[in-house]
Amino acid sequence: MAQSPEKPITLWSAYKRFLWVWIWPHRGKFITAVVLAMVVAIATGAFAKVTQQIVIALTEPEQAAFPLAWAPAVIILLAVVRSFATYAKQILINAAITGAAQQMQIDLYKKFLWADMATLQDEASASSAARFNNDVNIATGSAQVVFRGYSMMTIILSTLAFMVSINWQLTLAFVAVLSLAVGPILQIGKRMRRLSSRNQAQVGVVTAGVAEGLTSIRLIRTYGLEDRALDDASEDFAKLRKLKLKQVDATARIIPITELLGGVAVAALLTVIVIFLNEDENIIADFVGLLAGMGLIAPQSQRLGKIYTKMQQGVAAMARVYAVLDEEAEIVSKPGAEPLVATRGEVVFDGVSFAYPDGTLALDSVSFTVSTGQTVAFVGRSGAGKSTVFNLIPRLYDATQGRVLIDGQDVRDVTIESLREGLSLVSQDSVLLSGTLADNIRFGRPGADDAQVIAAAQAASADAFITAQPEGYATKITPEAHGLSGGQRQRMSIARAMLRDAPILLLDEPTSALDAEAEAAVRASLDRLTEGKTTLVIAHRLATILSADQIMVMDAGKIVERGTHTELLALGGIYAGLFKLQFEDAQASAL
Numbered sequence: 001m002a003q004s005p006e007k008p009i010t011l012w013s014a015y016k017r018f019l020w021v022w023i024w025p026h027r028g029k030f031i032t033a034v035v036l037a038m039v040v041a042i043a044t045g046a047f048a049k050v051t052q053q054i055v056i057a058l059t060e061p062e063q064a065a066f067p068l069a070w071a072p073a074v075i076i077l078l079a080v081v082r083s084f085a086t087y088a089k090q091i092l093i094n095a096a097i098t099g100a101a102q103q104m105q106i107d108l109y110k111k112f113l114w115a116d117m118a119t120l121q122d123e124a125s126a127s128s129a130a131r132f133n134n135d136v137n138i139a140t141g142s143a144q145v146v147f148r149g150y151s152m153m154t155i156i157l158s159t160l161a162f163m164v165s166i167n168w169q170l171t172l173a174f175v176a177v178l179s180l181a182v183g184p185i186l187q188i189g190k191r192m193r194r195l196s197s198r199n200q201a202q203v204g205v206v207t208a209g210v211a212e213g214l215t216s217i218r219l220i221r222t223y224g225l226e227d228r229a230l231d232d233a234s235e236d237f238a239k240l241r242k243l244k245l246k247q248v249d250a251t252a253r254i255i256p257i258t259e260l261l262g263g264v265a266v267a268a269l270l271t272v273i274v275i276f277l278n279e280d281e282n283i284i285a286d287f288v289g290l291l292a293g294m295g296l297i298a299p300q301s302q303r304l305g306k307i308y309t310k311m312q313q314g315v316a317a318m319a320r321v322y323a324v325l326d327e328e329a330e331i332v333s334k335p336g337a338e339p340l341v342a343t344r345g346e347v348v349f350d351g352v353s354f355a356y357p358d359g360t361l362a363l364d365s366v367s368f369t370v371s372t373g374q375t376v377a378f379v380g381r382s383g384a385g386k387s388t389v390f391n392l393i394p395r396l397y398d399a400t401q402g403r404v405l406i407d408g409q410d411v412r413d414v415t416i417e418s419l420r421e422g423l424s425l426v427s428q429d430s431v432l433l434s435g436t437l438a439d440n441i442r443f444g445r446p447g448a449d450d451a452q453v454i455a456a457a458q459a460a461s462a463d464a465f466i467t468a469q470p471e472g473y474a475t476k477i478t479p480e481a482h483g484l485s486g487g488q489r490q491r492m493s494i495a496r497a498m499l500r501d502a503p504i505l506l507l508d509e510p511t512s513a514l515d516a517e518a519e520a521a522v523r524a525s526l527d528r529l530t531e532g533k534t535t536l537v538i539a540h541r542l543a544t545i546l547s548a549d550q551i552m553v554m555d556a557g558k559i560v561e562r563g564t565h566t567e568l569l570a571l572g573g574i575y576a577g578l579f580k581l582q583f584e585d586a587q588a589s590a591l
């Protein structure tokens, strides 16, 4: 499985993709929210202007934009516009972003469902439900934060525009002083990011150290090394504390800088006022208006810094989500692949070798033929490669070397759907999905009608226990199927394969023994199922092995012996040994 190359992802490209792919389908809501944020910003910034006009109305009534008596109405109007626009904006942006989150979850889940098995294995941790939801939450949460940042920026810009309209010289003085803070604050931000990643690393060191101590606790106790372990850990704890204090120090520096410069800004304004006092009779009104503007800007700009950090976290989560989405499945139908024509159901392995992505060589030049209608039993120790043979036939994995042929067609040359339609699987694990009992049989052939489902259940000796359920075929079950016994679950799985009626049957027998009665019921339905089908069976039951046309004995990825039971016993090799170990007593009683 080729890994997709690590693509560097920038903040901009991460959010751009999020916007186009997931937000754009909700563009009506999104754009309205963007416009409403501007309305909020204008209604907010206008307070500065209104404050100035109120002071003018108090001091120079003839120059005011509105009479003093209107002031309450104007203020209420602004407040009303602001609150309604804020409310609508919040609702709309959340509708758009939760819509995006929902679609992102669908896209990811889809990716997992269709991904190569090898990829799923690589990303075992990434695909865990917790991680899956967590990344989507962080990514969409940070999109929300970006929108909040945008809202704040619009408020800052709109307020500044109103301040300029009040008095541009004073505004300039104010902005000039505050811009002095930008450099140091950016510097501190950089330092905080560095400290934060060192802090993370140190947390890792501390956790690993403690974990090591606890896993080696026997050694530590036996040799009396407790003090040494404590000393080592204490050093790590101390380092962590130092880093934390440095972080606190960096954060704490921001407050005095902004406080100091805030004071300097007011002082600068006062200086400019003194200079212009005689020339501009409304200078006091301007000053008050600008103070109001500063009051509006200050809380916004303080929160702006945090947004950048959140945005960075969002990029990391988005990068993980995109990496999963961009993984191309390799096991797909070839372009122009024809459907499988499986009339005989002959299965051939031709010099097949296979290694799992982690390098484990599971099959080593395996060749065999299962002729039409034959039953071949695969036996061997756990880890011998039996399940791997089964994995390669439906192309859950592709052979590393050699070919797997069905009726002379390489499984890689036919469409995947037709290949899998040609196979039925009766396996020991996870045989049921949530739904009704009838649904669970119908998965075998989705178009089947009720009569066919019932016929399949009857043939699998499942009809009797299904009709005995409170709601018969309509009884709802969960994957755990607490109401069904092991034997009943197997017969459900057999009924499904009956309905599917594919020419090739892959049968993975359960290792756990059933009681004699359940065993007999399962046996009988299996016999009906395998009739006339080419059957490959990972065999654990003696009866299955004895009745197989051929037995393949596997060991360490190779077929080491093959033949009928009698032939293999006579050979006195691995099979004879295995047989002695597992079945001699059982055979004595079976014969």
Ligand code: ADP
Pocket (backbone or CB within 6 Å): 121, 356, 357, 358, 360, 361, 362, 380, 381, 382, 383, 384, 385, 386, 387, 388, 389
């Ligand atoms: P069997 O079915 O005979 O018990 P398998 O086909 O499951 O044997 O395993 C064959 C070898 O491949 C074993 O060494 C096993 O550890 C390894 N193996 C099986 N599945 C995987 C996997 N998904 N990833 C890596 N190695 C695997």
